[in-house]
Amino acid sequence: MATVPGDLIWQIVRKNNSFLVKQFGNGNAKVQFTKEPNNLYNVHSYKYSGLANKKTVTIQPAAGKESAVVLSTTKTKNQNTPAKLNHKSVMRKEFRKMAKAVKNQVSDNYYRPDLTKPALARLSSVHRSLQVAKSGVKKKNRQPRH
Numbered sequence: 001m002a003t004v005p006g007d008l009i010w011q012i013v014r015k016n017n018s019f020l021v022k023q024f025g026n027g028n029a030k031v032q033f034t035k036e037p038n039n040l041y042n043v044h045s046y047k048y049s050g051l052a053n054k055k056t057v058t059i060q061p062a063a064g065k066e067s068a069v070v071l072s073t074t075k076t077k078n079q080n081t082p083a084k085l086n087h088k089s090v091m092r093k094e095f096r097k098m099a100k101a102v103k104n105q106v107s108d109n110y111y112r113p114d115l116t117k118p119a120l121a122r123l124s125s126v127h128r129s130l131q132v133a134k135s136g137v138k139k140k141n142r143q144p145r146h
Contacts, residue, residue, distance in 0.1 A: 003054075003079045010052035017051070020044060038074065040118040048118070054079065055112050058086075059102070059122045067130045068092045069123065071102060073111065095127050 025031040033042050038050025038058050050056045054076055062068035069091045078084040089105075091098045102123050107116040 006046075006052040006054060010046045010049060013049075013051055014046075019051075038072075040115060040122050047114070053112075057106055057112060057115050057119050059119060059126055061126050061130055062090055067127075069098060069126055069130070071105060073105065095124075098127070099123060 019035045021033045021035060023031050023033065032044035034044045034049075035042070036050040038053075038056035039048050040057060040059070041048050046052055050058070054074065056074045058070075058072040060070050060072070062070050070088055071091060072086050072088045074085055075087055091101060093101070099120055102119050103116060105111065106119050107113040
């Protein structure tokens with residue numbers, strides 16, 4: 001079975017699909033976002049689309065694990081078998097090591113070098129959301145009592 005080209009898929013799903021979210025921006029300008037699972041920026045465009053591209057990158061928080069991040073890439077050889085399509089790796093390191101691993105996986109492997117900055121931005125936001133707020137000493141009121 002032959003795979004369908006990404007350009008054809010994009011032409012089909014470009015105007016209307018279940019992941020598309022249309023909102024009004026400034027004035028009457030319509031802004032389109034997407035909820036696609038493999039879209040790093042959640043922007044409705046061919047470059048970042050998880051449906052139309054063969055090679056995609058996803059960064060999400062791990063389910064049930066503390067401060068763990070899942071890096072998921074799409075395998076190019078198993079396009080017709082969805083169960084074998086994604087390669088997932090769980091990262092539990094400190095942020096700098098995770099950033100280096102994401103950069104190596106995305107750009108240094110010649111996987112999708114154009115997605116390096118979006119992948120690092122998504123990693124930063126996911127890592128920031130997993131951090132627990134520190135509970136320190138509360139500030140005292142320094143005004144004198146009368």
